Amino acid sequence: MLALRRTATSLRLSNKHFICAAASPTSSQEQPDADLLPTSRSILEAILTKPRFETLLPSLYPSSLLLNPSCISLTISPLSHSHPLLSIRYLLFLSNLPCLAPSPLSLDSPALTSLFLRLLLEKHPPGFTATVLSFISNSSFLFSDKVRHASLSAALRIRQPDLVFKIHEKMPCCDRFTHGLLIRAMCVQGRLKEAYCFLKDGLKSGFVPDILALTKLVSVFSKAGNFGMVSHLLHLMIEVGVMPDAYTYQSLIHGLCHHGLIEEALRVFNEIKFRGYKIDLVTYSTIINGLCKTGRIEEVRTLWEEMLQKGFRPNNYCYCTIIDAYCKIGDFNMAQKVYDEMLMKGLKESTVSYNVMIGGLALHGRTDEALKLFDEMPRRGIARDVVTYNTLIQAFCRAKEVDKAINLYREVISSGMEPHASTFTPIIEVLCEDGKIVQAIEFIKSMDELGLERLERTNDCIIKAFCKAGMAGEGMAWLVNLLKNNKKPKRETLNKLIEALCSCHQVQDALLVVNAMVEMRYHLEVPVWQMLVEQLCRDSIPSNNLVLDEILPDAWIYYIGIARGFDKKK
Structure with a gap:
């Protein structure tokens, strides 16, 4: 049986076309089911x-x-009940048999339709569902409309929109249900404009999509921040007789909160409550989360009480959102009160709930208390994750205790966790501030080896550290490498680099940085201009006269020239 499983899991789809044997009065296809029962049992065995x-x-x-x-x-x-994957393997075998008839074999019998509906609609691992869908999309069997519709829905459920279009190509025609599924598939692919155009074309042909397709359009345009289109779609839904439901407005509220438009989200929320729409826990959680992010804790309390009065039982996510809001404003008494309430309601402590408390304490400089919670986690059977470590690493770096931060980083690596860019960034920044550039660069190399993208501020820190250490040449080399990779340092960083280059009498390199700043549409700070011009004047190189004419207005040349005893006419 082990060999069977191994073979069954290594299915390979065939693109060969298959046609069945010609039917005739004496064909075995005419045999009644009872006569075929012994044969089918032998085949099954x-x-x-x-x-x-x-x-x-x-x-x-x-x-x-x-x-x-x-x-x-x-x-x-x-076979499909006990070995569903073997049943697909058997069908793959049949699809490769040599045949003589001119038409494909139909698998639209009630029994086979029931089989495929069960394979597609029942809960299976995504990999199994994908195998079934690949068979349907690649084989030349003819399936019933029910199976094809179920295939489209299943492909969307496992987020494989490419299969939706591949299966649809073999369908004889498009109906309202199929039209809606294709719109949703385009939305999953991010083809928003095409999805909208397909909607309009369908309406011209008389296809009015269902509420799921139209709600999906509202959702993706809301996430994209295109609320003008969202407004148009809501009006269009009413126009074609598909009334927006609570889920439609929930998608809009989520998009508004995601883009920080909490006032508009509240307006929509209150309006649908007034109209009698049923508000679910997800919508309450979305609004509460949006209010928490903006620190509007009093409104959060009001909504929280309203939610409880309506009989909703907040989940861990809701509680952690409230706890996080209290932690961020430093109200740890209320945070602990809500935390205790969560436990009294039967909800368990989790990595997320600990991370929230540790993060709040660390944010307000209470690192020792945060560390106690960190040490407590394994004793209470709560797993630490990379976010837990990152939070404390950032706290130690803020407190300039970089050695403790590095020890935590080593724990992350030794435990087999995958560090994030935010694991490295605070350590690198503190090392740069302390002038430990070599050690900082070693951490950057580790990031590069792991394929982690550096934050822009990380590169800025390195260049500034080189400048501070009087290593302007190394800072210039770092900048050149960044520019080759289309990275753009901050204006402040480039001003610092010009100052350092001038201090080291590397005025030609300083002018190259000026040129880069011009291309980036940055401007030099006045003290940097003055320092650069003074260096050009001091060097007394004839070509510097032309440079001064190009980069400075006459008033500056006259002022600085007089101050340095430099006559512009010479």
């Missing part, structure tokens, strides 16, 4: 006991018998 049944069966039975729809149904029905 071979499938279950012979690792290479694909080689055995053609030597025992003619293709016309193996391809008999009744025989297929009798064989696959019991």
Whole structure:
């Protein structure tokens, strides 16, 4: 059986076309089901006991018998319940049998339709569902409309929109249901404009999509921040007779909160409450989360009480959102009160709840208390994650205790966790501030080896550290490397680099930085201009006269020239 499983999990789809044997009055396809029962049992036994049944069966039975729809149904029905993957493997075998008839074999019998609906609609691992869908999309069998519709829905459920379009290509026509599924598939692919155009074309042809398709459009345009289009879609829904439901407005509220438009989100929320829409826990959680992010804790309390009065039972996410809001404003008494309430309601402590408390304490400089919670986690059976470590690493770096931060970083690596860019960034910044540039660069190399993208401020820190240490040449080399990779340092960083280059009498490199700043549409700070011009004047190089004419207005040249005893006319 182990060999069977191994073979079953290594399915390979075939693109070969298959046509069945011609039907005739004496064909085995005319045999009644009762006569085929012993044959189907023998075939089933071979499938279950012979690792290479694909080689055995053609030597025992003619293709016309193996391809008999009744025989297929009798064989696959019991097989699909206990070995669904083997049933797909058997169908793949059938699709590769040589045949003579001019038309594809139809698998639209009630038994086979029921089988495929069960395979597609029941809860299976995504990998299994993908295998079934690949078989349907690649084989030349004819399936019932119910199976094809279920295939489209299943492909969307496992977020494989490409399969939606591949299966649709083999469908004879498009109906309202299919039209809606195609719109949703385009939305999943991020093809918003095409999805909208397809909607409009469908309306011209008389296809009015269902509420799911239109709500999906509202959702993706809300997430994209295109609220003008969202307004248009809501009016269009009413115009075509599909009234927006609570989920439609929930998608809009989520998009508004995501883009920080909490006032507008509250307006929509209150309006749908007034109109009598049923507000669910997700919508309450979304609004509460948006209010928490903006520190409007009093309104959060009001909504929280309203939610409890309506009989909703907040989940861990809701509680952690409230706890996080109290922690951020430093009200740890209320944070602890809500935390205790969460436990009294039967909800368990989690990594997230600990991270929230640790993060709040660390944010307000209470690192020792945060560390106590950190040490407590393993004793209470709560797993730490990389966010837990990152939070404390940032806290230690803020407190200039970089050695403790580095020790935590080493724990992350030794425990097998995958560090984030935010694991490295605070350590690198503190090392740069302390002038430990070599050590900082080692951490940057570790980031690069892990394929982590550096934050812009990390590169700025390195250049500033070189400048501070009097290593302007190294800072210049770092900048050149950044520019080659289309990275753009901050204006302040480039001003610092020009100052450092001038101090080291590397005025030509300083002018190259000026040129880069011009291309970036940055401007130099006045003290940097003055320092650069003074250096140009001091060097007394004739070509510097032309440079001064190009980069400074006459008033500056006159002022600085007089101050340095430099006559512009010379």
